[in-house]
Amino acid sequence: MAEIRTEDMVLNMGPQHPSTHGVLRLQLTLEGEIVIDVKPYIGYLHRCFEKHTEAMTYPQVIPYADRMDYVNAMSNELSYVIAVEKLMGIEVPERVEYIRVIMSELQRLASHLLAIGTYGNDAGAFTPFLYCMATRERVLELFEITCGARLLYNYFWVGGLSHDIPVNFQKKVKEFVEFFKPKVSELNNLLSFNKIFIERTANIGILPADYAINAGAAGPVLRGSGIKFDLRKNDPYSIYPKFDFDIPVGQGLKGTVGDNWDRYMVRIHEMEESIKIIEQAIDNIPEGDVQSQIPKRVKPPVGEVYARTETPKGELGYYIISDGSLNPYRVKARSPSFCNLSLIRALSKGYMIADVVMTLGSLDIVLGCIDR
Amino acid sequence: MGILNKLDTHIEQFESGNIIITSADKLLNWGRLSSMWQMFFGLACCAIEMMATSASHYDLDRFGIIPRPSPRHIDIILISGTVTLKMATRIKRLWEQMPEPKYCLSMGSCANCGGPYWEHGYHVLKGVDRIIPVDVYVPGCPPRPEALLEGLLKLQEKIRNQSLARKTN
Amino acid sequence: MDIKEIYNILKLAFEEGIGEPVTDKPVDPYMIIDAKNINAVCLFLRDEERLQFDYLNCLSGVDYDKDNLAVVYHLSSFALNHKLVLKTVVPKTDPNVPTVSDVWAAADWHEREAYDLIGVIFENHPDLRRILCPEDWEGHSLRKDYKVPEFYNGMKVPY
């Protein structure tokens, strides 16, 4: 009998595909349903962030930093302003620090809610997505009363804030915290401990700890592999040392340490921790002027700085080179999604098409952050 | 409008304002405007607001707008975000894959004219209308969900005034 | 561990190609390493018991000055919780730097990005292609002398 010739199927997923979370293109080489190789192609949202920074003054870069990782704009701003403040040696008032921490933790909630919701959608459950979006809407409401914008805020400025929090902000946040607490268990009942969902996520896309470090994984992806590393604790910035919170890590409860379910669960637990931080911070906001330290002209001395913060996606670092003028000489953003996405190839070999989708969702990428 | 264009030759004989044509127009327009299926497709920041608009709080389903994953099933494409040069050819192809009658709504400054990337964005297409025809522009960076809804209502208005007999684009 | 101590350790291990640490400018001190040494130095930094730089935070390509390009490595260690900045400077006419993607897998995409935007060529890189810009893009866009093209594939680029 003549030998039957077989060919691998090459399937292009994206740049427009419901579950690539934006404009990512994955080139899958398939053998039936089994994935032999994945080649990610990025750059479909390359908006020249780094070129823009060279033409803008330092404060003008903040809105562009917003637009990098557009689902957690506050954290992006925080990272950038901390970098510039470090370069200029500015000490910001404590009130500003408190507000920044509260805002970035709220932003963490919003970002994780979106990540979890879209993850449910990847698994085929559409309802959790809408539940998460409805909860997220309440967070956006808080941002809206503070700075008027829902998504991209330009709220943190170098040395301060664009304006103070509104009068009833603390009351609203407390109301929100009370509203949010039962939502986590609701989400657990709806999705996390669903038998089918566990079947779909546990033991899939296992990321060993040593490879996670070597490949530069960050944030929940790193912690999902069981590494207790969080910049808020390990390389503290702002006033995080003042707060008491845990670092959730993946424990392999339903499968192996570092599988999709662990990464997912780390996000659920992080939301609980964020609520803890907000509760501790909201009552202790000191009085003060949020704009007293804002410099008239942001003109850092010649030098360079690499500042990193823990965004919901992981370590976001800005490497800024200043040549002493009003514009940065070079700004390079080390985006967490960029490093996390580069893992997809190693994580999805040998699994099925449906698993690639789930693994991609568990990495929680935002293309704006990857392509910049 | 492809199908409308084809019909054009046959109904030239009717004067515009013919009572049968007008009623048929109304019915057909009503069908198109009340059931605009959109593409399950987002580009950038605006996509998040688009998702928020179709979620429970604002609920696009009220207007009969549901997301469909395939370009063959849809009537309206929401260009939600920055169109880069690398993506532009793909968007053009998507547009060509959509069956007539089709509409395009450009959401946000980036899709309208390049937005904040207009000057130094060497890799950004300065407005999606350079590659595909746009029916409604929604300004904002990003537009609030209310603004997107307003844009969709404007598009409905536009469809309402279209006609089999006379082309209004 | 202080950058001075790291310098001393490196100085003992490598005879040449390790620059004096620059500490006078704010904020991060750095060392300039010769391009030809960079892979060996990085491997040493990762595997040396006292240093253990197991994590590559960031790898940036920089248009350093009129004639030179630079690659900047931000390293940190999980085990010992210290940081280090390395630089390597190459002329624009011959921008060849050995890859470190065999030392840290994280460097793979960062190097492709630096190649794409700055034009540093990483020797022995497994898959050195453009990553952000399209394959047929011309020029390296983050160079200071970069000119925006008039047209790309028939689409007008400037506003």
Place this chain on the structure above:
Amino acid sequence: MDKFLLDIFGSELIKDLIIPVPLFAFVIVFALYAVLAERKVSAFMQNRPGPNRAGGRTGILQPIVDAIKLLQKEMVLPERADKWLYWMAPFVVFTGTLLGFAIIPFSSIYVGVDLNIGLFYFFAITSISVVGMLIGGWSSNNKYSLYGSMRSVAQIVSYEIPTALAALNIVMLAGTLSMQKFCELQAGGIQNWFIFGGPGGLSKVILIPFLVIAALILFISTLAEANRTPFDLVEADSEIVAGVHLEYAGMQMVMFLFAEYAQMFAVSGIVVTLFLGGWQSPFGNAIPVLNTPWMQFAWFIGKGLFFVFVQIWLRWTLPRLRVDQLMQLCWKYLIPIALVCVFAVGLYLVL
């Protein structure tokens, strides 16, 4: 009914032409409004209003509007598609489903055709839609469609087995394959439904657990045959975009959708007929008003719609399975359990 129509028209041919008309109308109306029901039910489950512009607050005209719009859509023939097969596929799929309706007993006076091998016919004829899906997926010349059709074939063919095994229990108990006979046998109230052992003495009690399990298996596997979540791998949005009907536009896509929604009711009809008394009132003849032929329509359709609701409910609650897990569920769980049920019922009948 046959006799009545024959008396009026006096011709077999006209009678045969008239009989399917209400059936066809029912399928179309049901499919249209099942789409609306899905949107409304999902809206209710997701705290949102759902369609409420076309036709007032209830959105009652939304399906009509969708239909008007889809009629205006351009028919697209993808480049390099196999033209004839491409045009044919939606019709094959829809016809296969529609033919299945022929033996669904809506009432004691109305059934498309009361075949003596009705159930067997149903399983045979609905498999035609698999062929349609295979044709559609292949001829579209799209890899996603191809994956969708391959999945659909694997899935539907596998799930035929547990479906047939679960139905076999009732066939053995009833000793017939005729759909009307199944219903007639379950007369006399809820205790005589086959899910509760069917008509018989006290000894039937030992059958009840097996039959409940068989009913569940039948429901689950028919869910898979109708390609509904959690088994909607054929059109899994997040993996293979829309699967088989990815390349179809306008009315052709509607044919696929109609087939899917019609199939939902058809499989519910099978579950209802086999296990839940078909068109029998749960009160038997205790309340004769509720058991007139016209009320039987209401009972049957009501029971059917309940299962359709359950299908929608599941769809908006559960994530979907993976391909291998789907097969695992079928071959490792459903088939062995169904076999146990068959043995138990057989043993009972022998003894």
